[in-house]
Amino acid sequence: MTTIQGDHIRRPHDLAEGGLAALAPPASSAYFLDVDGTLLDIKPHPGDVVADPALQELLMALQEKAGGAVALISGRTIQDIDRIFAPLRLPAAGTHGAMLRFDDGSTADAQSAPLQAVSGTVEAFVAAHPGLLFENKGAALTIHFRQRPELRPEVLALLSQCAIESDFVVLEGKMVAELKLVEFNKGTAIGTFMGLSPFSGRKPVFVGDDVTDEYGFDIVNKMDGLSIRVDRVEHPTKAHFRLVEPAALRAQLMTLLTAF
Incomplete structure (x- = not known):
């Protein structure tokens, strides 16, 4: 499972x-x-999350001001990111960096046959436990x-056992856990x-809200960039700065746009 390690943990x-x-x-x-917990509040069901027109306009304006240098970095698939922000289509990293869409619209998508080999086991476990979502x-x-x-x-026990059997890693987020390819993460995407x-x-800026975003904070810090965690609780983090909620991030972005 993802843990925070190293000499750069700070308040x-x-x-x-x-x-x-x-x-x-x-x-x-x-x-x-x-996306989730950063630009938009987390919802009880992932499919309930949709970007409002004001957020879409804010991101379009930011993209124009930054010469196109705006990308969405998420654990969701790129298809789901597009559903949330439709009709807006930004450069994006989905599935923690395993899926990429570049500025010119081209894509790179890593698939894992060994991962699909254990999907039946994971899906059967979820089917046997009502209330879980696969x-x-x-x-x-x-x-x-x-x-x-x-x-x-x-x-976590199920996914950890599956991870032992091949080159996978288990990531735990806010009420979610994933079995994924070990070589990709949000840091590699950035x-x-x-x-x-x-x-x-350019100077990289990464804003995230969860332990799975620590990879992104780490690489941005190494590039002398700006790392910001959106979190009401002061968890141990590699991020240099904190905002308490998505609304605070939106306010920062709006101020940025009006200042330049």
Whole structure:
């Protein structure tokens, strides 16, 4: 399972009003934004999450100000990201970096035959426990247990046993756990984007809300970028700054746009 390790764990500073505009102006920055819990509040069911028109307009304006250097970084599939933000289609990383869509619309999608070989086992477990939700993302197998939080130990035990059998890793997030390919994460996705236009040569900014986003915070910090965790509770994190909720991030983005 994902754990936070290393010498750079810290208590993040609260990001002051207008702090994003002061630290990462759009002319020289590249913005990488998580979706659930970061841009949008988490809902009881993943399918209930939809971007409102105001958020879509905000992201379109940010993309224009930043010369196109805006990407969505999520554990969801790119198809689900597009559903949430339709008709807006930004560069995106889905399934924790295993799926990528670049600025020119081209895509890269890692698939795992060994992962699909254990999908039947995972799906059967979910079917036997009402209230759990299963997603097969191709490069990840996901179990949502928000409706059955008492089953967390059993979910993690099942996925951990599957991980032992091949080169997989178990990621635990907020009421969700995933079995995924070990070589991909949100940090690798950001690193790939930063080597390409229109992101290269800019200061990377990554905003996330969960332990699965720590990979992104880590690589952005190593690039002398800006890392921000959206979290009401001060969890141990590699992020340098903190915002308490998605509404606070939206306010920072709006201030950034009006300042330039």
